[in-house]
Amino acid sequence: DVKVTQSSRYLVKRTGEKVFLECVQDMDHENMFWYRQDPGLGLRLIYFSYDVKMKEKGDIPEGYSVSREKKERFSLILESASTNQTSMYLCASSFPGLAGGPSTDTQYFGPGTRLTVL
């Protein structure tokens, strides 16, 4: 079974703090994703990565950055946390498309980190 783990289930931080959210997958997936989930808005893509040291902006990258130094690990960084970043953060991973083409593969999700910024 694919396993995607996230470093914390619940996190409370103060405004202005630097926050690190860690995600690890054990299926040798090339693609990794960070989403945030808010009521009534579904999931929105923050950043994704299709290879080590590669990253692409998603739909809502402002206020976030990412790091992918190893294939299995994808970190989301809040440089200076703000109250509007209080949310549920979900990490996902998947295989790439065949022969380098687009991926249609299932994304597998971690359990999520509920972040509260005070």
Next chain:
Amino acid sequence: GDSVTQMEGPVTLSEEAFLTINCTYTATGYPSLFWYVQYPGEGLQLLLKATKADDKGSNKGFEATYRKETTSFHLEKGSVQVSDSAVYFCALLNAGGTSYGKLTFGQGTILTVHP
């Protein structure tokens, strides 16, 4: 751009009732369609998927058919159980647009099933 619209919830049913959660989409090209489920306190799990028109995805008694003519992927179950209480997300993956399989989600539908 791509978008997914789900029926507004929450949906409350009695055990053994019939379930339909509507999902329609807007996308260029030929997207794959998914239903994900999120049980309380957990992450998202894939429930079923369909990759081309007229395909039917099914799992755990749930079904959805990819209807290109109506751009829909409605989720159905003939007899729900209390254990089906969860949030259900419809999503599309448009490989023709971005190169890396970006999922676009609907807003989610909360289902509560009473005994």
